[in-house]
Amino acid sequence: MEKKELLYEGKAKKVYKTEDPDVLIVSYKDDATAFNGLKKGTISGKGAINNRMTNFIFRKLEEKGIPTHLIQELNDRETAVKKVEILPLEVIVRNYSAGSFAKKMGMEEGIKFSRPTLEFSYKNDDLGDPFINSYYALALDLATQEEIDAVTEYAFLVNDVLKEYFDGLNIDLIDFKIEFGRYHGQVILADEISPDTCRLWDKDTRQKLDKDRFRRDLGGTEDAYEEVFSRLGIQ
Ligand code: TMP
Secondary structure, rough: OOHHHHHHHHOEEEEEOOOOOOEEEEEOOOOEEEEEOOOEEEEEOOHHHHHHHHHHHHHHHOOOOOOEEEEEEOOEEEEEOOOOOOOEEEEEEEOOOOOOHHHOOOOOOEEEEEEEEEEEOOOOHHHHHOOOHHHHHHOOOOOOOHHHHHHHHHHHHHHHHHHHHHHOOOEEEEEEEEEEEEOOOOOEEEEEOOOEEEEEEEEOOOOOOOOOHHHOOOOHHHHHHHHHHHHHHOO
């Protein structure tokens, strides 16, 4: 599998075409941004960690019946994936109060919910990814009802699998963001699952092991990513 022309460069990944129109190669960067690109930096080693962690988790999710775009890990930073049409929705599941939820609700962070929440943002950088509900998504033709139903079901299933898995690593899954794509009439999980897109807290120390260390200038960002990666025990 070989990279052809660059199709798209995002904040954390580059996406290349291949000779197969159904296959793309994603290349994970060490670049990090926050607050819709306002804050910029580098998290050394992040690209390889996020690539390998995403693939490891996507394999686990596939075993549980969640279809993903993963085809094959090519090297530390690059992976061949199915070419999907990304649904312009950020799907966020929360188990504990944190981040924008805590701010909006005037709550401290780390309060465990009675049951998980699910919310959508409209993926649109110009608008700053505004919070929307399923009626907005339908009204704006961002997705069909069937797609929203599938995304909702998969998102809670991903949460169940990840919560249990991270529990075994002595990590609380506070919240996470996932994205889905259309592939031959099906909705499948795409993008990544990594410390960039999850809040992960050590169960004992409540230490943040995720991108909030970068967002909030807490220091020790590289160490936190490496700590999560080492707990995964990937060979
Ligand atoms: P939030 O509390 O800022 O809304 O973030 C919820 C989750 O989504 C958190 O795990 C971080 C993740 N996230 C992204 O992956 N990308 C983003 O652009 C934002 C704002 C959050």
